[in-house]
Amino acid sequence: MKLKVVSYLDKGEFPLGEEEALALYRAMRRARFFDEKALTLQRQGRLGVYAPFMGQEAAQVGLALALKRTDWVVPSYRESALLLAHGLPIHTLLLYWRAHPAGWRFPEGVRAVNPYIPIATQIPQAVGLALAGRYRGEDWVVATSIGDGGTSEGDFHEGLNFAAVFNAPVVFLVQNNGYAISVPRAKQMRVDYIARRAEGYGIPGVVVDGNDAIAVYLEAKKAVARARKGEGPTLLEALTYRLAPHTTSDDPSRYRTREEEETWRRKDPLLRLRGALEERGLWDGEREKALLDELEEEFARELALADAAPEPRPEEIVEHVYKEMGPDQRRAWEVLRADA
Numbered sequence: 224m225k226l227k228v229v230s231y232l233d234k235g236e237f238p239l240g241e242e243e244a245l246a247l248y249r250a251m252r253r254a255r256f257f258d259e260k261a262l263t264l265q266r267q268g269r270l271g272v273y274a275p276f277m278g279q280e281a282a283q284v285g286l287a288l289a290l291k292r293t294d295w296v297v298p299s300y301r302e303s304a305l306l307l308a309h310g311l312p313i314h315t316l317l318l319y320w321r322a323h324p325a326g327w328r329f330p331e332g333v334r335a336v337n338p339y340i341p342i343a344t345q346i347p348q349a350v351g352l353a354l355a356g357r358y359r360g361e362d363w364v365v366a367t368s369i370g371d372g373g374t375s376e377g378d379f380h381e382g383l384n385f386a387a388v389f390n391a392p393v394v395f396l397v398q399n400n401g402y403a404i405s406v407p408r409a410k411q412m413r414v415d416y417i418a419r420r421a422e423g424y425g426i427p428g429v430v431v432d433g434n435d436a437i438a439v440y441l442e443a444k445k446a447v448a449r450a451r452k453g454e455g456p457t458l459l460e461a462l463t464y465r466l467a468p469h470t471t472s473d474d475p476s477r478y479r480t481r482e483e484e485e486t487w488r489r490k491d492p493l494l495r496l497r498g499a500l501e502e503r504g505l506w507d508g509e510r511e512k513a514l515l516d517e518l519e520e521e522f523a524r525e526l527a528l529a530d531a532a533p534e535p536r537p538e539e540i541v542e543h544v545y546k547e548m549g550p551d552q553r554r555a556w557e558v559l560r561a562d563a
């Protein structure tokens with residue numbers, strides 16, 4: 224059976240009110256602004272290794288704006304846009320990418336956990352968090368995200384099956400950006416669409432044009448509503464592309480062509496939404512400039528806050544693993560202290 228790819232902007236359709244459309248664009252522009260700044264800071268030695276998301280803003284922001292602030296986000300390393308749009312302060316995110324302990328402690332009230340670096344480990348834990356909410360009588364939905372490569376991990380299959388069986392209120396977003404670092408999707412699986420796998424778990428699977436913010440947002444809203452009503456999880460696959468390297472330690476010219484990158488650059492999700500807004504008289508150069516000025520000011524303020532964070536104590540690297548430092552942490556700390 225052929226799966227349909229949900230899209231609107233390509234067809235000139237715009238099934239969204241002005242306010243929601245502008246909120247989507249503003250949040251995407253803010254995320255892109257962060258990504259560009261973060262790449263520069265990393266090159267200046269002011270952030271550690273950084274995983275850019277440029278090109279994937281529609282997928283992440285579309286999901287974030289479909290959530291309530293009382294819902295939870297369980298992200299992986301490429302989800303800075305999802306975290307920002309769900310309310311994580313910029314300075315906390317900068318500190319996270321600086322590997323500063325103050326960046327590991329997300330503020331009270333921001334319902335997001337730290338990004339998971341071991342691929343797919345976020346999936347079973349997101350399901351656990353969703354079930355914990357149900358046991359506690361909360362109405363929170365959990366949104367978690369994974370890359371196309373991550374779906375080859377056992378944790379992905381176990382997590383989705385478990386969520387299906389227990390009807391857990393989870394939205395699983397797959398950001399299919401075509402590559403697991405240098406490995407193209409076709410070398411990783413025989414299916415055309417990852418959402419096809421949903422049928423094997425007995426849950427709805429939806430494929431959206433992941434560079435169409437309206438399509439992602441509307442489908443994410445349906446998935447969130449289903450989860451909140453007790454109708455269980457959804458697998459939402461967003462077809463997209465990462466315009467930047469895998470991380471700041473990667474050189475994509477070794478595994479993909481300039482032509483391919485150019486093709487996707489023309490499908491930049493920001494340009495597509497902005498074009499549609501401009502056609503409807505909802506956006507123009509002046510508004511763009513005002514927004515960029517605002518973002519510049521906000522970023523400068525937030526960067527100053529990050530820079531003002533006190534130097535972490537070396538012990539913090541081994542603290543917080545358990546309530547009290549166990550023998551393994553104590554031994555690690557002895558070694559670190561001897562090396563210092």
Ligand SMILES: Cc1ncc(C[n+]2csc(CCOP(=O)(O)OP(=O)(O)O)c2C)c(N)n1
Nearest residue numbers: 301340341342370371372373400402403404
């Ligand atoms: C369990 C595990 N195995 C391997 C890695 C190394 N690794 C980091 S990113 C990555 C590829 C992930 O690709 P994908 O899931 O498509 O996500 P993307 O990076 O494209 O967002 C791998 C294999 C890891 N972090 N964790």
